[in-house]
Amino acid sequence: MQYTSTRGGVVGVDFEGVLFAGFAADGGLFMPEHIPKLNNVTLTTWRSLSYKDLVKEVCALFIPPEAIPRSDLNGLIDKALGRFRHKDVVPVSRLKSDLSVLEMWHGATHAFKDLAMSCVGQFLDYFLKKNNRHVNILVGTSGDTGSAAIESVRGIPNIDITVLLPHGRCTEIQERQMTTVIEDNVHVYAVDGTSDELDEPIKKLFGDTEFVKRHNLMSTNSVNWARVMVQIAHFFYGYFQCAPSQDNELLPPVEIVVPTGGAGNITAPSNDEILLSHR
Template sequence: MWYISTRGMAPQVDFEGALFSGYAPDGGLYMPEELPQLDRETLRHWSMLSYPGLVKELCALFIGSELIPRNDLNDLIDRAFSRFRHREVVHLCRLKNKLNVLELWHGVTYAFKDLSMSCTAQFLQYFLEKRKKHVTVVVGTSGDTGSAAIESVQGAKNMDIIVLLPKGHCSKIQELQMTTVLKENVHVFGVEGNSDELDEPIKAVFGDVAFVKKHNLMSLNSINWSRVLVQMAHHFFAYFQCVPSLDMYPLPPVEVVVPTGAGGNLAGKKPKGQISFLHRFPVSFQLPSDWKCEEKEGQVLVPK
């Protein structure tokens, strides 16, 4: 499986290359060169799996066994989910009138980002130990990303993490989750401005390819393909739990509401829809003040 930049001007890389990259050298994001096509028999098999089992199957499609052998991949994912409080890791709660809630909050920090971040951190440590390398992770956060990233990598010998949080713009609980971790590899700084404003210097840093290479920098924000990959499992799992049968032609649609800020969780839905089936997705967005939402074959974000 090869990955190419969304801008089409950067060399292709394998999963390891995409994992350790923030932006591609041309300023784009790494995405799979092609998406696998799943037949109905595969979907039936996946529908019977636990959430961790589904993540394993999904990741195996996008991570070559020459990079992470399947047994190692399974072990990494089991390790990633070992600290979750619910035995199912992700649980679907059935309410009235065919309304369901997918519980994504059973991780250490109670944020859905624990799911993808814990797996991504395991993948990183696997390659770093194998290559005898060290990286510094730079993360900008409004709260949940920073907490989940810190929990995933704290204490790791081959990773340092620098987290920038906007002073006065995080919840008290999330601020405490980040500022009370006393590990030598965790460095947290409060900065002026909101989370959108603190993203600007981070983008500038990752735009300097030579600087990034010199200091072995990388990002764990949602520009990292590994996070999008694991988040695809949310949508598969929810679909399989909700549909009455996979024997219907065409496959029945499921209407999904995704509470989201910048659309990171929603990003996992897009490739999922292309490799299997389509959903109806009315989306609940919390938009920056200078953005609006237009409905064109789904929800599209455009600047005012």
């Protein structure tokens, strides 16, 4: 599995390269060069899986064993999702006969971003230990991304994380989640302006390839493909819970309502649709 920039200027990048790059050098975002095909046998198997095991299967589609051996990948995901408060990680609550809620708030910061971010933190730690490297993570946040990113890497010796938050524009609980973490590798700063405004200098910074290389700089914002990859599992799991029929030819429609800000969360189900369209 190789990855290419959405702008076409960078091709043939492996998973490790994409994980640490965030943005591509041409300013685009990384996507798989091809989307794996799902057959009915795979869908039937996936229907009976726990959320945790479904994440493993989805990630294995995009992370070849030469990047992370399957046994190691399973262990990383078990560790990442083992911190969640609910045994099902993302239980489904039935509000009425035709309406259900996929509970994505059982992680450390009570935000859905804990799900993907916790896995990303484990992937980073795996490669950094393997290669004896150190990275600096730079994150701009409106609130939930920053706290989830901090929780995913706090205390990891090969990572320093710097989070920029818009002064006075986060909820009090989100601000406290970020500013009260006492770890040597966590650095949090409030800046003037909105979260959209602080994104601009961050984009410009990542456009300076020499600076990025010199400081081993990376981002775990929603531009990072690894986050989108893990989020693909949310929607398959939710679908299987709401449409448990074993007849994969019918695939009854399920309307999914996705709260999203910068469209990172809704990018994942668009990949689900492509996976299914190749059947």
